[in-house]
Amino acid sequence: MAGLEDCCEREAEVIARAPGRLEVLGGHTDYNEGFVLAVATEQATTVAVAARDDHLIRAWTDCDESEADFDIRRLDQGPWGRWWDYLAGVASELMAEGCPVVGADVAIASDLPIAGGVSSSAAIEVASALAFSTLAGCAIEPEALALLCQRAESDYVGMHCGIMDQFASIFGRAGHAMWLDCRTRERRMVPMRSTDARFVVCDTKKPRELVESAYNERREECERAAALLGAAALRDVDEAMLAERAGVLDETLLRRARHVVTENARVQAGVEALEAGDMPLLGELLSASHVSLRDDYEVSCEELEAMRDAALSQPGCFGARLFGAGFGGCVLALVEATAVDDFAAQVAGRYQAQTGLQPHIFATALKSFFCSWFSFTP
Template sequence: MNSDAVTSLAGTFAALYGAAPDAYFAAPGRVNLIGEHTDYNEGFVLPFAIDRVATIAIKLQETGGVRRLRVASTQGGPVVEAAFDGLVPESVAPWARYVAGVFWALEQQGLPMPGADVLLDSSVPIGAGLSSSAAIECAVGLALNTQLGLGLSREELVLICQRAENDFVGAPTGILDQSASLLGTAEHALFLDCRSREAVHVQLPLEAADLALLVIDTRVSHAHDSGGYKELVAACTRGAQELGVPALRDVGIERLVEAQQVLAPQIYRRVKHIVTENQRVLDTVELLGARGPAAIGPLLTASHVSMRDDFGISCDELDLAVDTAMAAGALGARMTGGGFGGSAIALIPAARADDVSAAVREAFARAHYLAPEIFSVIPGPGARQL
């Protein structure tokens, strides 16, 4: 966000709340390059922070008196206000729960929170599978940690923001999204072991390799707190229990034949995706180090096939985006994010970006789908104070 945008945000904040904000913070959305639904199965993921962010202006209340939280968005609508004592999700509008939940989660850690005024502005598309929710949570978490001098590490903030999403918003997600937003660095992906929480930055030099990564937002909205996501979590938990392991992370490729014999067909397909996806993440990291990003295309495409056929989280629009991008010259393509809509990504030679974009738009028009939003992303920095 440039200085003019910050000035505009300050003016809107003052008009809403009658005072200037204390500070401004931004946190990015993310693209998950590969490793879908493996995070809550204690597996491996490879996301990166993108150059689209949620930005907040914040002013903390003086201590004493009744604590209240007021949240507004530059997209319009009324100011959401809730008494902070006894804060519950039902007392806050759904979109503002991602803000309120972070205050709640920090209090659950024994860190008393003041009331606050918050104004949100975001360039991360909502419902596109780019983790607009985690971007909000991480901007708020970093703001409170900084302004209150809480002394929490970014790794600790990941868990705070995950708790906000899991236990306040009610979405049973893993740590992928918050880790990418808080720990991301420019020109790198984040290789994350979701069991140990060890994170390693892996070079992802797209521009230097004359590559582009297109995001194809199908504009089919999804939500992590929907029933479909929870059913997938339950299926994975059941599969691990029936195979006698703590998590599907502990099932290797060699056990899939056995798993097919002992699991119900649908549970087996869910397990198969997680097991093979973990291996694809490991293979992608190895290829990036040995041969660079141009070599990983087939792994991306194989990941989409697995999500479509085994995990059941694709949709017609996502499949059309992937198939069309591949036919137009992409090196690899897959849906990204939780599924049931959202976005696909396509790894393409930079010179083919306009051709691939045009082909996808034409295919969507022929199918009478909503026109997709298509844009390129690069690995950007993580959450920061402006």
Template structure:
């Protein structure tokens, strides 16, 4: 599908925004914690042309038809289904006072659907930078990320955090983005596995997400309950050295385990950043593995496909492996010697066949750049 085929005119340009994986720091974001994502080479691409009637028409290579709406008439809920995301981007830019205008937009993607790689955030960010770029409006990437989050919260109605949008907008090639959510501060941490003869495998386990919304809400409620009982604004306020004392003050075992995951995961992010800054990437692997064990046993968000993939990768020689994303499906990451990448993937494929699971799919995952204009 080409822009010319859909709209009958030539585009003015194309803008991209990538998906992401989080190296470590899972489920600390709504506890004012620390996260460490990288941007993927896989992306949402929005090809766009200006129009002067105040209307936006959006088409997608993955969905039939064209959805059209007036910018001035946008309100939360006025556009649904997948087109709610580009509509939400236009709505929040309008609400924030940016003088965007009408546009024809064609959306294309090589992000796998349902893999937990933040395709929704990438779509919001790609649409935002396209609408701004068409009018030569310069906006700080972190501000675009915050606007994209507001659009997903207020227009789409999804209570997401800010990590995905920040990764999509602010990552740089060869680096992980160290994002301190409490301080709203970022730092670029060198992370270039190929330069050290390493590879980061991203393996989509193709597991159907099971009861995700209710499970996420329950874990967030447990974290909020624990913070209230401990008299802190968020679990980030509990120092690692004070964890045992905090756990002893909690009476519910489930809540206690949720707290243990969040506090130890924040420490693992700090340790990973220290090792990466020192160029000791191989030593980050055991932190991945410890993170997965915590997510499996304390936060309880893994599924058999994720656990089998991680265990098999480790048995096949991976330096470390963990689930990444929200859980209950999605992907694992595995840090491996470059020469071991194919054998590790082959072992996972064999294990999945033996367990009767759907065949997994692997992605190449060199840390890549954030959103940009590509033509």
């Protein structure tokens, strides 16, 4: 990574690292207090910091040529609609919790696709929170740290996300998927027993700006649907209840609710498929999830459909779905391990020919997700 030595000729005092996440199942269920199934990625964001003798945060990243420069005493002037809003939001939340954040020079490096649905935002939040808190001498429990980072993104940045991304980044473990109850925050690590398949991330290179997209609108629609159904959240609605009370919802709210209800059921079935090593069943669940996200939740787009169609056309693909917020970003495919190389080449060629965009496609073995985070002072 381009470290502080390259940016400002300083040595790092703290280095922190946090991975992104792959949402296996559970699209848009987290902010509905539902269930999710996610894994931490091999790809990650690394944040190196060194204290300054003033109140400025000066930050550089290898993902953007612009330099951040803001005063931690003036965080109410943000957000600015730039990548450093995540740093400012984390600093704001840390200080609200009594952590004496100090000015710092910050260097950030990441091999996560930006705005691709792999939670690059959660990774920078978690890594910067670890770095800033360690530099300030504050010890924060992992769950409290995850919730703090979620508040930074929701309350400061303005993207009203759930807790899945931050929890997956912090609690992800090698060889396991994380099942998370987003209401109680109960979590369970589910062993991924099959070594015969890989998750393949297919980045469409169609970016989306979450805050400016329909993401927040979807959340508001779900809240209205739950209220009309007499439920605290859509997590409390099952298919029988939805069918019985469907008449109180208009067509749009019915589709939104139907997606959340059926997606929660798919998460539970996905846990069973992973535990059994049943990759064909898991692939079917991924594909069913995509159809629901496309037709009922309406968060797909032309590029995501082209990528998924290309994936499903290839031998050895068990299933594929858009993941993350949608409106662009990535498709997750489950592919036989022996077919991955041909799959990537064929999908990339077909997608580029159809859209004119050059995709980024990479695979990860089911057993190779590892370490959620670490930090140290050299």
